[in-house]
Amino acid sequence: MKSKRYFNTTGFCMPERHYMVDPLRNQKIIFDLIEKTQYFTIHAPRQTGKTTLLHELAHRLNKEGNYISVVFSVESAGYRSITEETANLKIINSLYESCELFISKELWPKKSLADEKCSLQTYLNNWAGSQKKPIVLLLDEIDSLYDDVLVSVLRQLRNGFQGRPKHFPSTIALVGLRDVREYKTKVRPSEVSLGSGSPFNIKAESILLGTWTKEEIAELYSQHTKDTGQIFSKKVIDRIYELTGGQPWLVNAVANEIVEKILKSDYTKKITLAHAEEAKENLIARRDTHLDSLLDKLKEPRVKNIVSAIINGDSLVYDNFNDDLRYVIDLGIIRKEKYDIIFSNEIYREIIPRVLNFSMQENIREEGMTSCYIKPDAKLDMDKLLKAFQKFYRRNSEHWLERFDYKEAGHGLLLMAFLQRVINGGGRIDREMAVGRGRTDLTIEFAGETFVLELKLKRDSDSKEDGLDQISRYLDTLGMTKGYLILFEIKPSSIIPWETRVKWENVSYQNKKITLVEM
Known part of the structure; x- marks a missing residue:
């Protein structure tokens, strides 16, 4: 029988349709902030459960009966050419229309108040003043x-803050991809911060939603097992x-790919490690919306700085490193x-280089x-492959890299x-990359064979010796004695x-056989 x-x-x-982990399981802080009538922000990357958390929170608060809670989006006002007056109207309409999903009709704000001359602050003030419960x-x-x-919008919320809870919402949570400190990039991109006059300096906490353990x-996955009898073993869970x-999103997507696409919802079939690997490859090849939206960020200069440094293993020394780092982490x-x-x-580590070099491929x-x-024995001739690449690199690299968006990481x-x-x-190729x-x-x-390659930019006269030390240590961690050091002259x-x-050149170094490939 197909699972519901x-x-x-x-x-x-x-909950009635999807397998899900309780989004409020570790969020006592949110309930504490609400009890203290505080304003706060929640931020997390796309498709990490923000909206699920908000809906669960609003429904729980409304069910308990001590608050009036509504989730609504301001995305309808999210374009550059809009005026403040039109934005106010769109945001108010979005709030009004969302009320139907969360609260009974008698608790709604009055629609008649929403005209082009009505500010968001006034609308919220009138709504809060008409209710017995805090909003x-x-x-x-x-x-x-x-x-x-x-x-x-931020200033209107700040201005109304002092009237809470009788004449303004008791608690407001601002939710998005980034922390409030990052709103500067849409207001004053050239400045380091919004400064002490930040339009939302009333927030008590900034909550980052983390990944799952x-x-x-x-x-x-045990919920799927309970419904269908099909087991995700500990080894499979560890690999996922x-x-x-x-x-x-990736945790759900890999499981969905295995259960519905690979095994065709046949719950009698055993889920194996091979299925997890196949699911990974399918997701990377298909580049679903989540992965596409992530990869679109790679075009941003501040993201490019960090990603290039990871791929090259470079250190980062420029002044705005910390802000860029926090942003890309967020x-x-x-x-x-x-x-x-x-x-x-691992999926991001695999797909990001593949996308960046897709046109090259x-x-x-x-x-x-x-x-x-x-x-002839069906094994890979790595020497022949790398010698062919040397010729290819000599013919094409300067022309290709000149046009390449990620020039520093292009080699x-x-x-x-x-x-x-x-x-x-x-x-298959496994990549290990990190800043510094x-x-x-x-x-x-x-x-059935394993080849180890270390890629390094030749920045100075010490690069060769450093590279030999590094690949020797890396081979030690793998329990291997043979590898290739690829040196790119910059x-x-x-x-x-x-x-x-x-x-x-074939060299013997610290009891290792290292093939030195320079170009």
Whole structure:
């Protein structure tokens, strides 16, 4: 029998339709803030459960009967050409129309108050004054607003703040992708912050919704097991956690891909690790809306700075690093792990380089044919592959990299594109990248063999020695003794000609066999 519930990948979750983890399970702070009549912000990347949390919160507050709570979105006013007056009207209408989903008719604000001359502040003031219970307003998509409209809305909420709870909502939560400190980018992009005169300096807390733990993923998947009898084993859950980093949409999407697409909702079939890998590849290849919206952010200069540094392993020393770092963390693209700054999960780590070098992959023709590099025993001839890449790189790199958006990371991305084109014929590439590591490590598995490649930019005379040390240590962690050190010269061929920069050398270093490939 088909389960009545399923893994949700579109819109907010509803308990009667979807498997879901209680979004309010760890949010005592929210209830404390509401009890203290405080204003606060909630921010998290897209599709991490913000709207689900808001709906659950509003319904719970209304059911308990101590508050009037409504969730509404201001996205209808989220375009640059709108006037403040029109924005006020659209926001008020959005609030009025949303009331039907949360509260009974007698608790609604009066529609007649919503005219073009009515400000949001006045509308909320009149509504709060007409009610016996305090109002908790949950305002979604706040960072969809631009410029003067955003400032106007924030200032109206701040101005009404002192009238709460009798003459203004007792609690207001602003919810969006970014923390309130980031609203500056839509108001005064050139300034470091909105300063002490911030239009929303009344917030008591800024709450970041985190990713799920292994235990929470297991709890979610156990609901499917309870409904259908189909089990996600501990090994499968551990692997899905590695793939997704606990990102809620990815956790649901991988499970949905396995259950509905790969196994065709046949609950008698066993879920295996191979299914998790297949689901990952399918999601990456299909680039669903979640992944597309994430990848669209890669075009932003401040995101590009961080992503390039991760791919190259560069250190970041510019003044606005901290703001950029917080911003890209808030977007969910990267995370801190001890002392490293890395991509948030394995799927992002895989798809971001693939997307960035996609046009390169498409333009690699006969050189990228897998059959060119297969030995008679069906094994991969890595030496032949890398020598072919040296020739390809010499012919194409300067022309291609000049047009490439991610120029600093372009050398490594070009090699990854070449490898991806070849390895797609039957292997896999694992990437290890982090800010400040000084290199990118690739592990390639093909036909039962493992190849280790370290990619490094040749910035100075110490780069070669540093690279040998780094790959030697990396091989130690893998328990291997053979690897390839790929050194990319960053100076143009007009300074260091190709005749002297392209080299191939086998060296013995710290009891390791290292093939040094320079270009």
